[in-house]
Amino acid sequence: MSLDKRQINHRPSEEHLLSQEQPAIEMTSSAIDRSLEQGASASSAQALGHGDSASKNQSRVQEQYTDGEHSRGLHRLDSEGAALGSGIAHERPIYKVYKRRWFGLIQLVLLNIVVSWDWLTYAPVTNTTATFFNTDPTIINWLSTAFLFAFLFASPFTLYTLHHSGPRLSIITASILILVGNWLRYAAMRIQPASFALAMVAQIIIGLAQPFVLSAPTRYSDLWFSPRGRVSATAVASLANPFGGALGQLIDPFLVNVPSDIPNLTLYVAIISSVATLPSFFIPAGPPTPVSPSSTHIQPPIMKQISLLTHSANFWLLFLPFSVYVGFFNSLSSLLVQFLTPYNFSETESGIAGAILIVVGLVAAAITSPIIDRSKRYLLLIKALVPIIALSYLAFIWAPPSYNIVAPYLICAVLGAASFSLVPVALEWLVEVNWPVGPEVGSVICWAGGQALGGIFIVISDALGEGSDGSPPYNMHKALIFQAVIAISVVPCALAIGWLGGSVQNRRLEFDKGSGNRSGAIEAGGT
Secondary structure (H helix, E strand, O other): OOOHHHHHOOOOOOOOOOOOOOOOEEOHHHHHHHHHHHHHHHHHHHHHHHHHHHHHHHOOEEEEEEOEEEEEEEEEOHHHHHOOOOOOOOOOOOOOOOOHHHHHHHHHHHHHHHHHHHHOOOHHHHHHHHHHHHOOHHHHHHHHHHHHHHHHHHHHHHHHHHHHHHHHHHHHHHHHHHHHHHHHHHHHHHHHOOOOOOOOOOHHHHHHHHHHHHHHHHHHHHHHHOOOOOOHHHHHHHHHHHHHHHHHHHHHHHHHHHHHHHHHHHHHHHHHHHHHHHHHHHHHOOOOOOOOHHHHHHOOHHHHHHHHHHHOOHHHHHHHHHHHHHHHHHHHHHHHHHHHHHOOHHHHHHHHHHHHHHHHHHHHHHHHHHHHHOOHHHHHHHHHHHHHHHHHHHHHHOOOHOOHHHHEEEEHHHHEEEHHHHHHHHHHHHHHHHOOHHHHHHEEEEEEEEHHHHHHHHHHHHHOOOOOOOOOOOOOOHHHHHHHHHHOOHHHHHHHOOOOOOOOOOOOHHHOOOOOOOOOOOOOOEO
16 A cells, blocks of 8 residues: 555654644544544554565654653554555654643633632622622622623633634733723722722623633643643643632631721732732743644634534533533522521631532542543543532532531532532543534633523522512522522433434544544545
8 A cells, every 4th residue: 555645745754843734624523533434444454454574664653742851652553654665664743741831821720710719709798798889689699690791792702812822812811801800890999989880890801801711721731731631731720710719708708797898808809810910921822842743733714613513412412511510600609608698607607618619629620630631531420420410409409498507518519529520521522522623612612601601590599589578588499499400401411422412532532642634634525
């Protein structure tokens, strides 16, 4: 067998770089499947046709993922070199990961922490904040709700920025919005009388920053990390967002004892947020050389990617539970005080429950993410976690009426562990099975769905709350039933993945392993 001239010309001629002249990509999901199948079939045919005599002329080459000058490689047989039948070794590039990748990842972590803390600044002290503004808690809830809806408005700009300019510009944009929003919010507190309208405008500005950092982790990990570290990198950056919420839930009630403490709380958060944004302007735009074959792949236009993604049944089967559970997590984080305080729990105890929800979740994700990085058993974990999350929301119906704080603490711990473990695995799985759709596309759409539903769920839960004539007054028992019913209703979607959605294949992983098209170009109908 021999390769045609076009295939040979696509071979990398330098050690560290793949060819930059790759054909434009026109494809469908079925074409990608056929491409991968043909690559595997060709390798098998070559092995059968050449036998031992051909194998003597083949040479083992290194496809290495290195950190600086230290190799940690995968050594595989170069089946394309065998196909040439020339006995000449064709070395593949050595893909490096760089230590500087941690600088950008840490900055993403910091920004996700502060933007989430900004979001929930007043949620743990809703009643006290309502007194400060001389209004009622339902109005204060709109500070959280408007923040979530702002995500939708900024999402198209986020997608465009990540696709065309990469994560660096996205991070800088978020930093500027966070700076402006925080200090404008503090100004609203110092006006006499305090301006709720100005505080709302400032909250929306900060909300516009969130998609630029919350949707960036999958794009950043794809650009900077090898296949062995992407899930963990996505987990660290994505789950920093709820960690910021945990800090707010835990710290804010201790800083606010009376309504006059609200301006000082706003000032402290503004200072912390400002310090966290400063390194953003110094992060590198990208690695000097590619970190994996898939990171060199030229992506289709945005609209083509969206079309490919929205025509994938497996995408929708995961999008629904992901968005619903992110939405309910946002709703629960915003309303936890109002869920618990009617049953004689304090704002501090409610804040601790919120912190348990998040801290236990972070610990669980720190355990599961490296395991999935090594095993690549994305779908198995997704199908195991989704029912656990649904059952946790069901059990939470009876937690506040128990009048025992241990019940909410335990259920929040289980719910946090399952929810946080699901997020990075689900996001990375969507990238794998829908590749070469860019990682930013699925991430932006899924997070936008979760934020939108979060805002909607807060409004609905507020409407379902009891008044002063309730038993106990102002309880939100109906809202807890509502979230349990919806959470259970989307479980079949996740369980049906691979059945109703067709075959599931880790396309990006297969390409990185070399089972796909070696040239980096995939055309409709074959390689």
